[in-house]
Amino acid sequence: MTHAIDRDALLDALRHVASIVENRNVVPIVGHVLIEIGADGWTITGTDLNLHASARVAGDPGELAITVPADRLVAAVSSLRPGAIGFALEASAGLGQMAVLTQGRSSRKLATLPAADFPQFRPPEDAARFTLPAAALLRLLDVASVAVGSDNARPYLEGVFLHARPEGLFAAATNGNILVRASARVPDGAAEMPDMIVPAKAVNLVRRLIGAKPAGDVTIEADARRIGLTIGQASVQAKLIDGSYPDYTRVIPAEGDKAVTAQRDALIGAVKAVAAVSSEKTRGIKVTLGEEAELSVTDPEGAAAVEPLDGDCAGGAIEFGINAAYLQAIAGIFGEASRVRLGLTTPQTAVLITAEAEPDLIAVIMPMRV
Numbered sequence: 592m593t594h595a596i597d598r599d600a601l602l603d604a605l606r607h608v609a610s611i612v613e614n615r616n617v618v619p620i621v622g623h624v625l626i627e628i629g630a631d632g633w634t635i636t637g638t639d640l641n642l643h644a645s646a647r648v649a650g651d652p653g654e655l656a657i658t659v660p661a662d663r664l665v666a667a668v669s670s671l672r673p674g675a676i677g678f679a680l681e682a683s684a685g686l687g688q689m690a691v692l693t694q695g696r697s698s699r700k701l702a703t704l705p706a707a708d709f710p711q712f713r714p715p716e717d718a719a720r721f722t723l724p725a726a727a728l729l730r731l732l733d734v735a736s737v738a739v740g741s742d743n744a745r746p747y748l749e750g751v752f753l754h755a756r757p758e759g760l761f762a763a764a765t766n767g768n769i770l771v772r773a774s775a776r777v778p779d780g781a782a783e784m785p786d787m788i789v790p791a792k793a794v795n796l797v798r799r800l801i802g803a804k805p806a807g808d809v810t811i812e813a814d815a816r817r818i819g820l821t822i823g824q825a826s827v828q829a830k831l832i833d834g835s836y837p838d839y840t841r842v843i844p845a846e847g848d849k850a851v852t853a854q855r856d857a858l859i860g861a862v863k864a865v866a867a868v869s870s871e872k873t874r875g876i877k878v879t880l881g882e883e884a885e886l887s888v889t890d891p892e893g894a895a896a897v898e899p900l901d902g903d904c905a906g907g908a909i910e911f912g913i914n915a916a917y918l919q920a921i922a923g924i925f926g927e928a929s930r931v932r933l934g935l936t937t938p939q940t941a942v943l944i945t946a947e948a949e950p951d952l953i954a955v956i957m958p959m960r961v
Contacts, residue, residue: 593677594628596650598830601633601676602668604646605824608637611644611796623658624849626678626690629653636709642793643712643830647824655680655935656706659690667692687848712828714819714900718812721780722959723760725822731741731762732794734924734952739791740766747834750788755781755837759951763839769917770839770955771924785815788836793818793829800825844941847934849909851884853902855929855946858922861886866894866915875912875961878933880904888915888961912961921954933960 608624612954616622625636627695630652636645657680668676677693679701692699732751745767752763759774760781800822801809813831820827853861865876869890879885884900921944925931929946935958944954 592681593654594633594651595675596633596648597670597674598668598676598694599673600648600670601635601650604635604648604825605661605665605668606631607796607800608635608644608646609665610637610663610799611639611642611792612637613639614662616933620658620704620708621710622660623661623704623709624661625658626708627706628653628655628678633824638710638712639792640710641790641830642796643828644796645826647801657688657690658704658706658709659701660731663701663759664690666925667701670699671697671828674675699710699789702867708852709799711818714828715812715817717722717782717821718817719780719785719836720810720812721778721784721787722808723775723778723781724808725801725807725809726849728809728811729776729798729805731760731775732798735762735764735771736791736794736798737920738766738769738771739794739956740764742766747832747836749841750790751794752786752788753784754782754786757782761857763836765837765842766840767922769822769915770842771952772839772843774951774952782812782956784811784813786801786836787813788814788834790829792825797822797827800827809848815917823899843934843944843953845907845947846932846943847936849900849906849936850932850934851878851900851904852930852932853884853900855925855927855931859919861871861898861900862915862919862922864898866919868894868896869915870894874915875959876915876918877910877912877961879908879910880906881908883934907925909935909938911935911942911956912959913942913956917956921956924952924954925949 627634631647633650671694680688680692681691683689690701735751760777763772812819865886865888876888882901887897889895925946935942942956
């Protein structure tokens with residue numbers, strides 16, 4: 592029996608789900624996606640054993656469950672034209688069941704594995720359950736993602752630390768050189784949520800699923816080991832990172848009496864201008880504050896640049912070094928209209944970055960020698 596479905600709707604679901612599937616797997620079934628067709632539509636599921644994602648799609652009802660290689664299925668569906676396509680199973684001598692995609696005179700055949708072999712994922716148990724506006728969750732994750740670490744020796748830094756306190760729901764991340772924290776109102780039910788470190792791969796998938804124009808609410812369920820999120824017609828289940836997150840609040844400095852406040856885009860533009868001439872793109876730039884603010888850089892080959900920063904200085908003269916790439920990334924988490932404040936006490940102390948118009952955001956960059 593052939594089941595019809597819209598090609599673009601299927602492809603959109605496949606791309607989200609297949610994005611978590613690893614192409615090279617010791618266990619072949621883990622490189623597949625599970626296609627389930629029931630009375631109420633289609634469900635597409637993928638996994639890497641630590642992260643499990645499903646998407647529901649409207650299509651012809653039926654009774655079918657099979658797995659197909661994720662990368663080949665995405666390629667096969669992509670190669671067909673927009674419009675209705677057919678999906679069916681066909682017995683093949685010596686090869687078992689083949690998945691057959693058809694559209695007019697066009698057809699694609701792919702090998703399959705039994706649905707019964709597809710790994711199952713246990714949802715959270717005795718979980719705290721709450722809902723959060725998609726826009727609020729996206730802001731928390733977008734902001735914190737800037738500072739997620741990638742040091743395999745410290746796996747507890749390779750995710751976003753999500754935690755609820757009486758004063759707010761916080762998402763924090765640090766790679767040891769920068770720290771970012773965003774906050775939102777604590778929704779009903781979130782106070783019981785355990786502290787959790789959500790892996791970066793799961794965070795990035797959730798960000799993609801919410802999309803550029805977030806709407807509606809996200810339902811979140813979490814226990815001490817797993818988190819589950821329902822986003823529209825998609826769902827995500829993820830194992831949390833084991834370990835305790837360090838007490839990041841200890842590295843958040845006071846505002847600092849020496850500071851410069853500048854419009855966000857002016858700051859980003861000045862950083863780009865001085866970093867453009869350096870052969871070492873991630874090296875430090877010098878920030879000089881006095882009656883006016885100035886950024887400068889000199890690289891080992893003798894290239895140099897000086898760029899004034901249109902901003903308001905306070906607290907007296909100071910010079911300090913800061914990583915150009917980090918400063919540019921951190922400035923980018925603030926809104927285009929925001930005036931961003933860089934404050935510190937001495938050239939050796941961390942730089943606290945805030946914006947009066949966005950009190951829910953705090954960022955810290957460690958100083959460096961220049």
